[in-house]
Amino acid sequence: MxxxxxxxxxxxxxxxxxxxxxxxxxxxxxxxxxxxxxxxxxxxxxxxxxxxxxxxxxxxxxxxxxxxxxxxxxxxxxxxxxxxxxxxxxxxxxxxxxxxxxPNDEPVVIGAELEQRTRAARARIGKKPPVQPPQGREIPDAVATVSMQYKRDPEVRAWVLEISNGRCEACDSPAPFLDIYGDPFLEVHHVRPLAEGGPDKAENSVAVCPNCHRRLHYGHDREQYRLQILDKVERLVAY
Known part of the structure; x- marks a missing residue:
């Protein structure tokens, strides 16, 4: 020892x-x-x-x-x-x-249990949907969790957003709306997550619409989509 x-x-x-x-x-x-x-x-x-x-x-x-x-x-x-x-x-x-x-400003999900219970509830409700919605809770229980958020370089984020010219670099669609400052709303995604050792550099960052961002995190084809974007955007490096 x-x-x-x-x-x-x-x-x-x-x-x-x-x-x-x-x-x-x-x-x-x-x-x-x-x-x-x-x-x-x-x-x-x-x-x-x-x-x-x-x-x-x-x-x-x-x-x-x-x-x-x-x-x-x-x-x-x-x-x-x-x-x-x-x-x-x-x-x-x-x-x-x-x-x-x-990491990447993702919302906290309280473990696999929440997803499993939700899927089970959907399967049950789908068989015989109740007329009334569930009661829910006036005051939800609080659960203490811990997660990390990396300090990101604002220069990198600003450059990626500017170079995108208001269009999603994944699907080429224009930003879905303007933010509170009047700028096209896009999110900067790290192709190789910081939590997996990816660098906070322009060569690992891409400006994407919210829909593509969710797909990159939660889509069943997220890895294939990541590789597709790596191949499409010339500046990106496969870290």
């Missing part, structure tokens, strides 16, 4: 980044493999660390999130008796992030 050997800031930040990436995927209901991530870390920035020490560090991160009453990653139960020094350093790594929204 190597619990006693101090972790560098670079090692700790790599662990935090990997943890948040997995948490984001869990929140979105996407598949991921903790063991594969552990192995990837030990093949890279955490070379020399054991699998168990990396897992223990993930439990340390869960403990910090749990202390803040924030969602932690399933399977990494918060470690007990984490040293205050370690907690402080992990907190500093977490605070480098802006804890609102999700």
């Amino acid at each position: 190597d619990y006693g050997r101090g972790w560098t800031d670079q090692e700790l930040e790599a662990a935090v980044n990997a943890y948040l990436e997995m948490l984001e995927r869990e929140i979105r209901g996407e598949a991921f493999n903790k063991k594969a991530m552990n192995r990837e870390l030990r093949d890279g920035p955490l070379a020399g660390r054991t699998a168990s020490s990396v897992e223990f560090r993930m439990q340390n991160i869960s403990a910090v999130l749990n202390d803040r009453q924030l969602r932690w990653l399933s399977g990494y139960r918060p470690a007990a008796n984490v040293g205050e020094g370690v907690k402080t350093r992990i907190s500093m790594m977490l605070e480098k992030r802006t804890w609102i929204g999700t």
Whole structure:
């Protein structure tokens, strides 16, 4: 075991980044493999660390999130008796992030459970639609979640929007409406998401209409559509 050997800031930040990436995927209901991530870390920035020490560090991160009453990653139960020094350093790594929204300003989806329950309800309602709508809730329950939003370069975003000339670079349609400033409304999408290591550069950014943006995130053909856009827009690089 190597619990006693101090972790560098670079090692700790790599662990935090990997943890948040997995948490984001869990929140979105996407598949991921903790063991594969552990192995990837030990093949890279955490070379020399054991699998168990990396897992223990993930439990340390869960403990910090749990202390803040924030969602932690399933399977990494918060470690007990984490040293205050370690907690402080992990907190500093977490605070480098802006804890609102999700990568690329996506709305938070509370895990796969919401989607699964919605699909089940649609299947039930579709068989025999009730005359009256469901009652709903006057005051919805609040759930504390955590996700990260990267600091994006406004120069890159502005350039991409200007070069698009008010047309979606994916489907060529004009922006569907003007924003509050009177400009064509388009959204800047990272072709390789920042959470997956994509750079915040013009070569990885494309101006798209809201419809194409949703398709790139939630469409059943999102990967094929991404490749189609990479082939279409000359400046883009397949990171």
